[in-house]
Amino acid sequence: MNWKVRLRNPVFWVQIAVSAFAAVLAYAGLTAADLTxxxxxxxxxxxxxxxxxxxxxxxxxxxxxxxxxxxxxxADSERARSYDTPSR
Structure with missing residues (x-):
């Protein structure tokens, strides 16, 4: 995997945070509106x-x-592993 590019991509971090937080909310039976x-x-x-x-x-x-x-x-594809920055 092209960790160098992924770790520098803010979209990757938002994706990780949202997916983890959504799993916690779902387990607790809550929605984001319940967290006041x-x-x-x-x-x-x-x-x-x-x-x-x-x-x-x-x-x-x-x-x-x-x-x-x-x-x-x-693994990422060969193309993705060759990136220096995220692809558009």
Whole structure:
């Protein structure tokens, strides 16, 4: 995988954060509208970290965000590995 380009791409980080947070919200049976204070967000994240099943859901979501389904296995395509910056 072309980690150098992925890690410098802000879209990658947003994709990871949203997919992980969505998994936590879904497990807790909440929507983003239910989180009205930073305390409630902190409590939700602390409870998620303490729960092995919830961590599994987060890791599954992150895996889906990282994996390129258009290639065989878990590697990026030759073209994607040749990028110095994200493709347009």
């Amino acid at each position: 204070t930073w305390e409630s967000v902190g409590a939700l994240l602390c409870n998620a970290v303490r729960n092995p099943y919830c961590l599994f859901l987060v890791l599954s979501s992150v895996w889906n965000a990282v994996n390129d389904p258009t290639t065989k296995g878990v």
